Amino acid sequence: MIEFKGVHLTYNSGTTALVDVNFRVMDGEFVFLVGPSGAGKSSIIKLIMREIVPSAGEVLVNGYNNKKMKKRHIPYLRRTMGIVFQDFRLIPHMTVYDNVAFAMRVTGASGSAIRKRVPYILDLVGLSHKARSLPCQISGGEQQRVGLARALVNNPSMIIADEPTGNIDAQLATDIVDLFDEINRRGTTVLMVTHDTKLVDRHKHRVIELRNGCVVSDTGGDAR
Amino acid sequence: MRFSSFRYLIKEGVKNIWLNRLMSLASIGVLSACLLMIGLAYLVSVNISNALGWMERQNVFMAYVEEGADPIEVEQVGRDILSVGNIAECVFISREQAFESVSELLGEYKYLLEEFKEDNDFLPDAYKITVEDLELFDETVYHVQQIDNVSHVRSRRESADLILKIRKLVTNIGMWLFIILFVVALFIIANTVKLTMYVRRLEINIMKSVGATNNFIRLPFIVEGIILGLFSAIFTYGVTWYLYRTLVVSTMEGMVGGLAPYVVKFSDVSHNLLAGFVIAGVVIGCFGGLISIHRYLKDEGGVYNVG
Numbered sequence: 387m388i389e390f391k392g393v394h395l396t397y398n399s400g401t402t403a404l405v406d407v408n409f410r411v412m413d414g415e416f417v418f419l420v421g422p423s424g425a426g427k428s429s430i431i432k433l434i435m436r437e438i439v440p441s442a443g444e445v446l447v448n449g450y451n452n453k454k455m456k457k458r459h460i461p462y463l464r465r466t467m468g469i470v471f472q473d474f475r476l477i478p479h480m481t482v483y484d485n486v487a488f489a490m491r492v493t494g495a496s497g498s499a500i501r502k503r504v505p506y507i508l509d510l511v512g513l514s515h516k517a518r519s520l521p522c523q524i525s526g527g528e529q530q531r532v533g534l535a536r537a538l539v540n541n542p543s544m545i546i547a548d549e550p551t552g553n554i555d556a557q558l559a560t561d562i563v564d565l566f567d568e569i570n571r572r573g574t575t576v577l578m579v580t581h582d583t584k585l586v587d588r589h590k591h592r593v594i595e596l597r598n599g600c601v602v603s604d605t606g607g608d609a610r
Numbered sequence: 611m612r613f614s615s616f617r618y619l620i621k622e623g624v625k626n627i628w629l630n631r632l633m634s635l636a637s638i639g640v641l642s643a644c645l646l647m648i649g650l651a652y653l654v655s656v657n658i659s660n661a662l663g664w665m666e667r668q669n670v671f672m673a674y675v676e677e678g679a680d681p682i683e684v685e686q687v688g689r690d691i692l693s694v695g696n697i698a699e700c701v702f703i704s705r706e707q708a709f710e711s712v713s714e715l716l717g718e719y720k721y722l723l724e725e726f727k728e729d730n731d732f733l734p735d736a737y738k739i740t741v742e743d744l745e746l747f748d749e750t751v752y753h754v755q756q757i758d759n760v761s762h763v764r765s766r767r768e769s770a771d772l773i774l775k776i777r778k779l780v781t782n783i784g785m786w787l788f789i790i791l792f793v794v795a796l797f798i799i800a801n802t803v804k805l806t807m808y809v810r811r812l813e814i815n816i817m818k819s820v821g822a823t824n825n826f827i828r829l830p831f832i833v834e835g836i837i838l839g840l841f842s843a844i845f846t847y848g849v850t851w852y853l854y855r856t857l858v859v860s861t862m863e864g865m866v867g868g869l870a871p872y873v874v875k876f877s878d879v880s881h882n883l884l885a886g887f888v889i890a891g892v893v894i895g896c897f898g899g900l901i902s903i904h905r906y907l908k909d910e911g912g913v914y915n916v917g
Contacts (some may be wrong), residue, residue: 435819458823465821477813488813492822497614540820 387413388434388544388577393443395429395599403429404599407443411577413543416570417606418586419579421596427579430596431548434577435469436460448543465493468537472549474529476521482532483508483517489536503539511535511565527558534565544575551582563589619826623833626806634838637802641842641894642849644791645887649850651784652886653858653879658777660874669698669744671751671765675735679759684735690757691737696750699740708733734761792894799838799898803831807906814906824907832899839895843887850883851876 388411395404404426411417419427432438433445436452445452448466450459476485483504490500508514511531516524521532530550537545547566551559563578563585570576580586586593592606627634673691675684684702691700703711712733713720726732741750747765755763807814817827854876 461818461821461823463821464819469819475812475816477816488816489820491615491618492817492826493820494612494615494826496612536816536820 389446391444393440393445396441402599407601409594409601409604411575413575414573416576416591418591418593419577420586420593425596426599427596431546434546436463465540466542467544467546468542470533470537470547470550472552474533476529476532478521481518481520482513485532486535486539489539493540507535507539526554527561530554530562547578549579559585619829620833622830623837626830626834627837629809630806633802633805637798637838638842640798641795642846644795645842645846645890646849647791648788649846649883651787653854655780655784656874656879658780668766669741669747671739671763673737673739673754673763674761676759676761677734683759687757687759688737691739691754694750694753696742696746697739698742701738703736703738705733705735795894796898799835799895800901803835803899803902806834807902828903831903832896835895835899836892839891843891847884847887
């Protein structure tokens, strides 16, 4: 669960990014976070990942309080979520399999757990046949599915996707969001940041809209 | 930590070195140069200590007779010396005998002495005195100095004092050299590891985003530093062994008079030297790696900062 309570965020440069942001995303929900550039979407993701702390207010994520938690607990908070980036961020010299396995290896998973889990996840995103390919040998849509597989492999309760369809064409974008839908149906919370209004319209999920750092609309939940 | 994770991290450390092999080679070169200078300073210091110890064990000194003393006075000096006490042996060495022995010592270079042949001051008559109790060495030397017609005495203590001063100087220079080179080596290793981090910043960023702990992220870079330090230590040990064997020992053994008794055998110091190199290499490598990764994780290592 994610909860923002009266969150204000001002960067050291003096820029105000968020003003009194309140919303709650319950376990198992699918939420689109929309808004123009500079609205504060990335700041919200950074707060959820505990890369930054709010200037005022509270951010609660999967039982961790962003402001009160100890720094050494940050990795354990991040293990409860998977993040998907707009620019895929795949390691170019690693195969598709190794890119996914990497996320398990660096969190201390055993070799046998990796050998069991990675093929299952690659099958889930429809990339079993590309396991031995390098990122440069697959399409943009496939690269994003590898990104999603990497986010899912540690079995997180929540997926945070930052403009996951921003670098791929419309048809592939629909396929990707369908995949997110499928993952959400299996019980994983999804918070997707996007600019793409068509995608948002096509998939009937809760939409939180941000403008100038404020929540201007929320189609569901109990935003105050 | 699981064994498989540990193996993975070691493998990553080795991979870092290979990915950045030119800079790694440069680091090993510079670190080896630093360790070599430290090692040579240590060997000089050990040899000086050895020479001092050898000299201290020599309970012999020379008493020189005044120029112009007649044979009766020279003989009287001998008797007076024996009456001082604590004398085990007192052997007269005439200036002719002394000249002969120096000529023999110089071998083919004895022509250098030709112009001093008629100079009575150059090598005066003398007594070579061996003391019984080394504890009373200074006291015995003092009493002999007071005897009539003894112009001066020369004991190895004087040489020992000079060597003691040299050792102090070498130790001081060695210590400062060590501090300066330690900082230089640390800086070089830190920069090599930093370069690797720059190359692998995407991986570090992904590691952070999926919840790898900072220790897990740090370890490959520390392993990289330690391996660089170990390679440098072993390489420096080999170079030091070669230099010492071929240059120092053979040169000194071949020198006039033979300085071999002063020269420490490499095998006597090899264990200390290897241990010192390995410890210094590993410590410098480990700290160099730690400094870089600490700064990176603190200042730039955010999930969103992938330059």
